[in-house]
Amino acid sequence: MATSKAAISSLTHLRHLTCAASASSSYPARLVPDPPNLIAWVTREGGYVHPAVKIAHSHHFNGLGLVADQQIPTGTDLIILPDHIPLSFRSFESEDSVDSALAQLARQVPEELWAMKLGLKLLQERAKLGSFWWPYISNLPQTYSVPIFFPGEDIKNLQYAPVLHQVNKRCRFLLDFEQEIKRTLVNLEPDKHPFGGLEVHASSLGWAMSAVSSRAFRLYGNKRPDGVHIEVPMMLPLIDMCNHSFSPNARIVQEQDTDNMKMQVKVVAEMAIKEDEPLLLNYGRLSNDFFLLDYGFVIHSNPYDCIELKYNGALLDAASMAAGVSSPNFSAPAPWQELILSQLNLAGEAPDLKVTIGGQEIVEGRLLAALRVLLASDKETAQNYDLNSLKSLSAEAPLGVATDIAVFRTLIALCVIALGHFPTKITDDVSLLEQGVSESSELAIQFRIQKKSVIVDVMRELSKRVKLLSSKETVTAEEAK
Ligand SMILES: C[S@@+](CC[C@H](N)C(=O)[O-])C[C@H]1O[C@@H](n2cnc3c(N)ncnc32)[C@H](O)[C@@H]1O
Structure with missing residues (x-):
């Protein structure tokens, strides 16, 4: 995106809220060089990770992924996340006054860019010193290969008008939203500033939107008063290390925890998984337009393209x-x-x-x-x-x-x-x-x-x-x- 360079060079704060165009290394670096061990963090927080599940580099999937380091039978619970681990923007209405500036901003995001809403929450946690989610956030990729970060020439290289239109729309939104955020936060007292006083640029907004669009899952949130569960996009630490396949060997299940009656999110083996096989989830029957715009990859012979x-x-x-x-x-x-x-x-x-x-x-x-x-x-x-x-x-x-x-x-x-x-x-x-x-x-x-x-x-x-x-x-x- 044309704005990234200018945005990066103007940042002076310690914890930068930026995203650079994807480097040409074999996989994108994480937000900090040696992030905390995610499996250990999930376990410490009361979650469960099957002993055969490991995080590994994967050339095929361009980054990290989960693998089984020994055979796992069908139906085995692979990961269980208790209710407090997923990161979601559950209800703007119930946010306290510090969050209300964030809620106000979130309301200005068009529905189709839902990832930006949760992205605001992610940016807030990224900026917050001592955030509960820092062990997770520090493990997120530093860069994303989505087209909003492509050089202009490569956006043209897509040669396909509907996606060119979407990329331009997203870039325009990020640039306008940067200005809107500046206007909204300019006179805010430091303790009410949703990003701890840090400046937010189009490039950091793009980072957050891409982190969410490429990793969030839409799951059932809390029950509404009428008893209906509403769908809420959530970031699922560790579970989001699973790469995609149309023939997955694992799936996500939501269940009530019998101990505290709260909802927990699980990954269950859908079939027997052999040693050294990656754990794969199906992200959905999506066309390559969505895979490229939201996830930054393209599937060859995609039956849904x-x-x-x-x-x-x-x-x-x-x-x-x-x-x-x-x-x-x-x-x-x-x-x-x-x-x-x-x-x-x-x-x-x-x-x-x-x-x-x-x-x-x-x-x-x-x-x-x-x-x-x-x-x-x-x-x-x-x-x-x-x-x-x-x-x-x-x-x-x-x-x-x-x-x-x-x-x-x-x-x-x-x-x-x-x-x-x-x-x-x-x-x-x-x-x-x-x-x-x-x-x-x-x-x-x-x-x-x-x-x-x-x-x-x-x-x-x-x-x-x-x-x-x-x-x-x-x-x-x-x-x-
Ligand atoms: C939910 S994350 C999975 C973990 C990720 N590989 C990582 O390094 O953190 C989704 C990202 O993984 C990569 N990915 C997942 N499935 C892929 C696939 N089938 N082919 C290529 N890249 C894939 C893409 O970069 C995508 O945006």
Whole structure:
């Protein structure tokens, strides 16, 4: 981020609240050179850590991770954290007067940047001398490989507008929020200052937001008066040393402690874990956009990765003509088609024009249904068809084989157009990586390779379907003779 250098050089305090761009070492350094032993701290605080669980360096996961140094059977409790160890921002309303400036600031953070809210609490604890959580905080990475810290050139290197937009939005927010914090805290008495009088810069806010987004878990918090548990993001010391896998061998469980009836957080072995195997949790079925923006890594062949496109009639006309589909009318739908588009929320007063390809659905149902309806030759059948079937790729050509062939060909052409928006080809990207680039360039290039691969995979899948349907069409034509 452009602000980091200026922010770092202006700091004079002992305990800096900053984050520099990720160094090119094999894993990011911790906040202090020799932080306290986290396992010993958790145990001392009344938690439990299975004797086979160890913290180890992991090249594969770019940092530290947990490993089993001997075999562990399925169902074993691996870590138990008592109620007072997780770090959360439970209730702004119940904070005392010192915290109210913090609560006031937290209320100004937009909901989508929830990590910044808890980040404020983390910064407060980082600044507080003698903080209960210092043994945990000092073990946090000093730097994060998320794109808000990329040099401008590498933000551009992502080549994907939705993520570029998010990165710019986050950077702009951090710069504005730095000013807002200055305004809010300028006349505050030292004992009411939430950061112990330390200055907070965009770069330290970015550090805190990234620490939270890459490590917090959303768990049940306290019960509301109506008995419903609300979801609260929490930082889980030690548990957050587990790296991610879509095939995890451990999972998080929340349970009531039978001794004091308070909620405790556990990690339990989901399967037998062999000696030297890492303990892995599933962070969620996320696209690479989220993995990159929040966690600073990219998953190869991520089954949940997808491409966002804008539903646009003129573009679809161009795509279907390029695909050899005759007389498309995406930009001038008939009134009955317009009605179905409204039902799909692709037309009308406040349409949601963001559609996706890739991921589990391959083609977002709304886009598929729209194409089927707009390329259908038979108004009656289309109008009477159940919308859910029209949205489903597994539904066998609901509006006829010829329509589905035209739909898939149009989608393939749309994919070609989407690929053309990337300034480089996958082969160019691969040779750039082979030449050797900085850590952030590598991540940006890996990210865009994966995005382009999603499009290529969708094209491959749709081509298969066109082939299959074409053979069916031929058989039907033969039979009709
Ligand atoms: C919850 S922390 C896990 C512990 C972390 N590795 C550490 O050194 O403290 C999440 C971070 O670990 C790394 N990570 C986790 N799973 C990963 C994966 N499957 N591939 C690459 N990096 C991963 C990323 O840097 C991510 O932001």
